[in-house]
Amino acid sequence: MRPSLIREMKSLLGAVNVLDKQEDLLLYEFDGSVEKGRPDLVVFPHTTAEVSQIVKLAGRYEVPVVGRGAGTGLSGGALARGGGVMIVFARMNKIIEIDVENRWAVVQPGVVNLDITRAVEHAGLYFAPDPSSAKSCTIGGNVAENAGGPHTLACGVTTNHVSALELVLPDGEIVRVGGKHGDAAGYDLCGLFVGSEGTLALVTEVTVKLARKPEAVKTLLAIFETIEDASQAVVEITASGITPAACEMLDGWTLRVVEDYVHAGYPRDSGAVLLLEVEGLREAVEGQAAAIAAVCRKCRAREVRLAKDDHERDLLWKGRKSAFGALGRVAPSNYVLDGVIPRSKLPQALERIKEIGKRYGFNVGNIFHAGDGNLHPIVLYDPRDAKQFENAVAAAREIIRACVEMGGALTGEHGVGMEKNELMGLLFSDADFALMRRVHDAFNPDSSLNPGKIFPLSKGCGEIRIKKKEAVGAKL
């Protein structure tokens, strides 16, 4: 990185908002995935105008730029694959405006997901998308990845709850898309930018819709002897037309690890549990809970427990939400996969995953959003063992391939990033890539923003080159 760029960046933002020491940069080399990519410079803007200036400055030096929220992403979306400047939005963390009456809020990208709910819950409102990392992940990252979560089954994912965005384009231009107060005219640009993984623009302001807290909630824990029975129950619940607010599965192996850590009350001797939630009017909830319990029993559930109060409910959810932390106790590292399948194929999919894991010598855990067919197989491995890591990646690819073969998709909520860009060819044709590339280039023509993501690097027509750090350096 040229010293003059660092100097200029410090004079623009103040030295306290710029990191350029290797030991500091090292911390930004990772996210929640197994990928790596170290930036050459990390900067912390406070305003949209600063973001625009940073982008322009980086552009003058022909250095790539990547945006980052809390770095909890699971596909390498917020990693500096081509080096360059990383814009961390942590200090743009203000809630700008809340309209309780009309149920929307305008927030800066660095606002933590759960803080939106905390700011509006006094009025009986909440922000519906609830990724497991809701306590730390930021709304900017949620928008970039179109994040989901357990409760998106009934409520929808981030894109369903974002109505407008302020963006900084790679040339520094500040634009607004979407309708702050409702439908915008023309093409649904907001729908395009949400989930574009930071490859089209940087998000500097988000208008979110706020949901009204349901009148009644019931949380059930259905306990099964086998994972097959639990998956069959999910298939039948879905087919019967009941849409729970959440429908999460933990297999026996995972739930034992979780139980040892959280003591959520999961039965250690069971084959799998379903954590189910229904919400809405009291009258609806009663009926749905009864219907779900009946389906579970029909699918040989050993027991269906109903959380009797908020404390019990919170404990059950704590188990689910702390699962990945719990897994950290049993292996040096874990690789959380993210695939989607049609819900009717759940039993077959779990069977395939088990078989693939076995072949590569892994015990694959499963803790996932069963209700929308969003699988999260977990491969435990030791990163110090190169062969084991290689096998973990190979197993992961095979599992994702199996999802696609069953009519599913590469990713349900984690994004493509640099984890799956080489797998995109499983779903998309040359013509698809050509169009996606034209859309990409319409906003990010030089690939200066978040290069090396989404598009396969190995395939001619979808190729988006990463500028090599050396090359950039040499040019300067």
Next chain:
Amino acid sequence: MKVAADVAGRLVEAIGAKRVVAAEEELATYAIDGLVPSAIVRPASVEEVAEVVRLAVKDKLAVVPVGARSKCELGMAPQQYDIAIDMTGLRGIAHYDAGDLTLSVDAGIPLRELEIYLKEKGQFLPLAVPCFESATAGGTIASGIDSALRLQYGSPRDFLIGAEFVDGTGQLCRSGGRVVKNVTGYDLHKLLIGSLGTIGVITRVNFRTFPLPTTFGGHLAGFANSREALEYRSAVEKAGLPVANLEVLSPSVAGMIRAILQKSEEPLPPELERADWSVYSSFEGNEEVVRRIALDLDTIAREACSAQSRILQPAEDEALGGMLRECFEWLRWASPANVICRLVLPEIKTGFLTGLLQLAESVAPRSALLVRAAGIVYFAVFAEENDEVAIASLAKAVSRVNALARAGNGHTTLLRAPTAIKSQAGEMAGEHIDRGMQLRVKQAFDPAGVFVPGRIVGGI
């Protein structure tokens, strides 16, 4: 006619005579804003669609994809229109996984046919749109027209999970997939919603389907004025009742519905006979839920000083629900010349509605106002003649509506207007559009500008 014969001839060469129509009387039925195409093609395969688009690119012809042609008047007048691609021949069901509640269909399938098909499995698609009897799945998506069930089920952007389409280079592209949760690649299919055929020919649409509720209910409340009606609307919203539909009808809208229902001898809620302002809601669920919502609505209405509040009989509810689904249809045929504006507002206040009605009064004898879900207001102004004077007064109305909407931090889209005033009115309504951003999308999808140039406000 030489050009016309030429276009048809080239199309025949490309995809065969069976698929090409150039008879004048038939061409006339495909006119949009007075513009008649030179040829109609009726492709029997996606390859043929792509072939036609490639030919149009090569010969610099303008293409308009159409379904049942029930909403072709949405949007600005096309600047050029050579070939209509009639998609109604592609009407298959490609995939239906009832257990997964996912569906993939060809663009030309009529919604009515889908309704019957899905009903067998106890499911449905929440696209309660006007011209329901003829509208196609692809056309409905391209039109972006409002669904009457939006309040509960969202707009198509919430349940369209993927699509296939021929882009402006004549290539078949896909976006999304057939699963309910998916973040693989850009959400290009969302851009197709309301695109009016300007970025691609939609060939297939994938949806999430929904379980058909077991019980339906309807409620109608009458109020002495718009203030009380809006207060009631807001109280229902605050109560968090999951209603599918909550529509505020101005006295003239009530009157129009009354006239149509009487004429067709359908069940007419007596409240509409004497109502000033009415608020209709429909709701669904199991029996207990429907009963609960009905009773709550009744209580809230009485607290809001409703002059009449009543839980509707199923037949009345069905008739009224159907009328509101079709509102765009009967509004547009209500007079020889008219404009229908769709306003989107952050907040709907009494003063605003009064302002609209006053401005209407100053230019035309009749108007209609319907407050819908999601801050949407339909406002129609009717002229009793289709002459220059009438059209000038409608133009004046549109410019005033637009000014009023802007003053209220909202914006206006023209759902319908006489061609003569479309461009002027459209320009005003399009002032809030970021043309540069819109054009980037248009050019990425359609680099040669083969799809209906000028259709989106701002000359896109």
